[in-house]
Amino acid sequence: MNTFKVSIKETSNDTIIKFELNKFITNHQSFEYNNIDEAQKSPLAQQLFYLPFVKKVYVTSHFIAIERYNIVEWKDVKEEVATQIEDYLNSGGVVVDDSNTSKKVPVTVYAESTPNPAVLKFVANKKLVTATYEFTSIEEAKHSPLATELFHFPFVKSIFIEDNYVSVTKYDIAEWETVTMEVREFIKSFIENGKTVIDENAPVALQNTPEQLDQSFEAxxxxxxxxxxxxxxxxxxxxxxxxxxxxxxxxxxxxxxxxxxxxxxxxxxxxxxxxxxxxxxxxxxxxxxxxxxxxxxxxx
CATH class of the missing domain: 3.30.300.130 (Fe-S cluster assembly (FSCA))
Incomplete structure (x- = not known):
């Protein structure tokens, strides 16, 4: 089973530490909690507030950031917090209970030209993936619901997904000025509806996990x-x-x-x-x- 892994990342503010995840934990949503009462819909944040030094908790799709009170230094507690978050997620703990929330995630997608006239870059205001993926056919795209659906457009030749953008390469049968709006709206709607961009098991199946990449590098x-x-x-x-x-x-x-x-x-x-x-x-x-x-x- 694909498990959660936590990486500790320092920030420019020495009171805040980011705990980055190798998998998404919300549907491209972000939450900020200032105390345990505000965190009623986030069992994970509530658990973190039981730690006496936790001042504020930020929950996003791919990381948890915590601001501390000055009663401790992060170097003394960050490893324990990372382990606690990892154990909580791997035991099936709920991050945010959104069962009573039906509103769509506000998403912006804009098209950006590239030096390659056959390629447009569609940039979202949300992080889409935590690794890099390229698909040159619908068969290769079986681990990406987003790429699979994009290949149903007859003019799509290949798809590259990284960070917060999707680069689409087209065949010459279509001109970008006639299809850009359609592709942009499709990607925007796909993300807004909380659909899966990359399957959870994709990094393992495609030899793309941080551990696998580290092993390849060390070799x-x-x-x-x-x-x-x-x-x-x-x-x-x-x-x-x-x-x-x-x-x-x-x-x-x-x-x-x-x-x-x-x-x-x-x-x-x-x-x-x-x-x-x-x-x-x-x-x-x-x-x-x-x-x-x-x-x-x-x-x-």
């Missing part, structure tokens, strides 16, 4: 690890803003060759293969001092 040689870290820190943020992604594929020390996979808006883009290949190539050559000579970019 790499030292140079490959350096390459992955450079891609994650310097390159991914730039391509993500354009609705795309780049993944490390392999490194050949004999040929000094790096292979990367382009996903989302980057895949098949007339300009991105050349631009990214040369940009990555120059960066890796400069930062790895002779270990890399060539980068080969593969469309995902």
């Amino acid at each position: 790499l040689d030292d140079t490959s690890k350096e390459i992955v870290n450079i891609i994650e820190e310097y390159i991914k943020p730039a391509v993500a803003s354009d609705g795309g992604n780049i993944k490390f594929e392999s490194y050949s020390p004999d040929k000094k060759l790096v292979k990367v996979i382009l996903q989302g808006a980057c895949s098949g883009c007339p300009s991105s293969t050349f631009t990214l290949k040369n940009g990555i190539e120059n960066m890796l050559k400069e930062m790895l001092n002779g270990k890399v000579e060539t980068v080969e970019a593969i469309n995902g």
Whole structure:
């Protein structure tokens, strides 16, 4: 069974700690509680308020943030709190009782152009997934109800989902100016109705859990690890803003060759293969001092 895992994340406010979850715990809803009485509809928040140092509890779809009183320091209690949250969720504890709430979640979705004319990026004001997913056919999309339904549009070629956005690649049979509104409204309605974007078991089935990714990373040689870290820190943020992604594929020390996979808006883009290949190539050559000579970019 897929279990909840909690990761502790510090914030810029030293009185607040975020406890991030590997699975969603609400239907894209957020709640703020200032005391145990306000938290009547959240058994989890009520349990946390029994801890004497808890001042305020924030519950969102993918993390719980807690503000503390100054009677303790987080370094002394954060591990215990993380364990308590993990145990509560894995025992089937209720996060928020919304049985009496029928209103839709307010959702905003807007379309954003990308450097690839075949791809539009549909950005939501809610986090949609906690990992990265790409689907190039309806068969591949069986773990994503959202992607599966999007493939029923005859012009949809591939789908890339990350963080709070969906990048859709179309076939040439349709022009974006005629179908953008339809796709945007579909995604908006899908999220508002609390439907599942990615199945709970998808990360495990697709080898995409943090644990699996960490294992894959640890199995790499030292140079490959350096390459992955450079891609994650310097390159991914730039391509993500354009609705795309780049993944490390392999490194050949004999040929000094790096292979990367382009996903989302980057895949098949007339300009991105050349631009990214040369940009990555120059960066890796400069930062790895002779270990890399060539980068080969593969469309995902």
